[in-house]
Amino acid sequence: MxxxxxxxxxxxxxxxxxxxxxxxxxxxxxxxxxxxxxxxxxxxxxxxxxxxxxxxxxxxxxxxxxxxxxxxxxxxxxxxxxxxxxxxxxxxxxxxxxxxxxxxxxxxxxxxxxxxxxxxxxxxxxxxxxxxxxxxxxxxxxxxxxxxxxxxxxxxxxxxxxxxxxxxxxxxxxxxxxxxxxxxxxxxxxxxxxxxxxxxxxxxxxxxxxxxxxxxxxxxxxxxxxxxxxxGRAPLAEVLATESRVYLEGDPSKVLVACVRSVLARAGVEADEVWAAVPSSVGDRGRDEREVVRSLFGSEVVDRVPTGDVLGDTGAASAALRIAAVLSVAEHSPEAAGKVALVTSADRYGTVACSLLRLA
Structure with missing residues (x-):
């Protein structure tokens, strides 16, 4: 690009x-x-x-x-x-x-x-x-x-x-x-x-x-x-890549892993470069999604940004609110400058998506 x-x-x-x-x-x-x-x-x-x-x-x-x-x-x-x-x-x-x-x-x-x-x-x-x-x-x-x-x-x-x-x-x-x-x-x-x-x-x-x-x-x-x-507006983050996929069976785990790896490859980012990974954590699907992302990046990366469970199940707003949460944490974390953050979502109706951001 x-x-x-x-x-x-x-x-x-x-x-x-x-x-x-x-x-x-x-x-x-x-x-x-x-x-x-x-x-x-x-x-x-x-x-x-x-x-x-x-x-x-x-x-x-x-x-x-x-x-x-x-x-x-x-x-x-x-x-x-x-x-x-x-x-x-x-x-x-x-x-x-x-x-x-x-x-x-x-x-x-x-x-x-x-x-x-x-x-x-x-x-x-x-x-x-x-x-x-x-x-x-x-x-x-x-x-x-x-x-x-x-x-x-x-x-x-x-x-x-x-x-x-x-x-x-x-x-x-x-x-x-x-x-x-x-x-x-x-x-x-x-x-x-x-x-x-x-x-x-x-x-x-x-x-x-x-x-x-x-x-x-x-x-x-x-x-x-x-x-x-x-x-005159200074960037807060760059959107490196975004991708969505569908899963046809009940468990989205394999599709979520493939989606995450694909978006990392498209952006030229290695897994160990991800500073924060922010999945959903609401309900059974959210907990499963969180464990999949934790297996890819580790607990420290996944726990760095509070997830949307504090706000309840906010449905369609959840992923956008989690991007806002990433930007909020970065605002108070000088070490976040230049780091990469990943936001994922596995919807119950068959859609998986993830977006990769580089914080300013």
Whole structure:
């Protein structure tokens, strides 16, 4: 890859169970603060009384009353996170700014609410038309583009827990083919009773020790030739390589190992050069993924960055939040400069992905 095509992360922000904004996330990662809370069962009528929710995230209080009357929670998480990122960095938007958002299915609550209306209203077509846009998977990305004036390509990828890494690779293609000058790359997942019940019935064996979480992380990704000279934004990390694969049987271990080795080879990096490896660690699949990565790099490397289990199962947002965790640790670790970090993800529905970063 030429210098002009090298991808760099120049800014980021997050809304998570640690709080709203980048600083809250960095502080939470560094201190390891717990995020599990007891849920108000009158409001969150799910199968579990616990969750990892963004504290104080009431849509109208965070974003104001204008334009939020029918806004669902996942859209609000994305709009808020992108707004934090743009404001923190003084970043302008327009036709050269793209958005690539990873998701599982959009808003499970909005989809199920709209479907319920179709079934229980007096006639099948007597539904609230204002709810219909929220039931479309790309609602959050589209609403965010309108809210913040993002006029470049606008894409939503359904990738489950691997969605954030898949979005990063999609951004690479937009940038190297000059479809955008900068790309906001992120992933989001909301907590709702509907999502919790879907999860309980889809994966009952994993439910007892899993707590669902929510959040959104967004990275600003640019090519190296634009980042510093054109904007003055110093790179935080270079994206060396990203790869995804599918596995057809129940155990993704072999495919995960092959994916990791392939991404290392593509980047010309040896295994002993990896300073931090950050797998998922939520549920049975997460623990299995963690053990596979530990077998490749050792406990010291795997334990260097706190994993997403502190935030609960954040679904599609998990990989993006773990990239944010890498950047948070690097910010407070002078020895991280120039080191390589690996983020992996093995989604339960058959996707494996990994991304390799070189920290600035």
């Amino acid at each position: 030429t210098t002009a095509q090298r991808l760099v992360i120049t800014a980021w922000s997050a809304v998570s169970p640690y709080g709203i904004g980048r600083k809250s996330f960095v502080d939470g990662v560094v201190t390891g603060a717990p995020t599990v809370t007891e849920l108000d069962q009158e409001r969150w009528q799910g199968p579990s009384g616990r969750g990892c929710l963004v504290p104080g995230f009431e849509i109208r209080e965070v974003l104001g009353a204008k334009g939020t009357r029918k806004m669902d929670r996942v859209t609000a998480l994305v709009v808020s996170t992108v707004g934090q990122l743009l404001a923190d960095g003084g970043i302008g938007t327009g036709e050269d700014t793209a958005l690539v958002l990873g998701s599982t299915m959009g808003s499970a609550q909005s989809i199920m609410d709209f479907t319920k209306d179709v079934l229980v209203r007096e006639l099948p077509y007597l539904v609230d038309p204002a709810k219909m846009p929220n039931s479309v998977m790309n609602c959050a990305a589209g609403a965010c583009a309108i809210w913040h004036g993002l006029k470049g390509p606008n894409t939503t990828l359904a990738g489950g827990q691997a969605a954030g890494l898949m979005a990063l690779d999609y951004a690479r293609r937009l940038l190297i083919h000059d479809r955008a000058a900068k790309v906001l790359v992120g992933a989001a997942e909301e907590y709702s009773a509907e999502r919790a019940w879907l999860d309980r019935h889809s994966w009952p064996a994993e439910t007892p020790d899993r707590v669902l979480g929510e959040g959104c992380a967004v990275l600003l990704v640019e090519t190296a030739d634009r980042a510093l000279p054109a904007s």
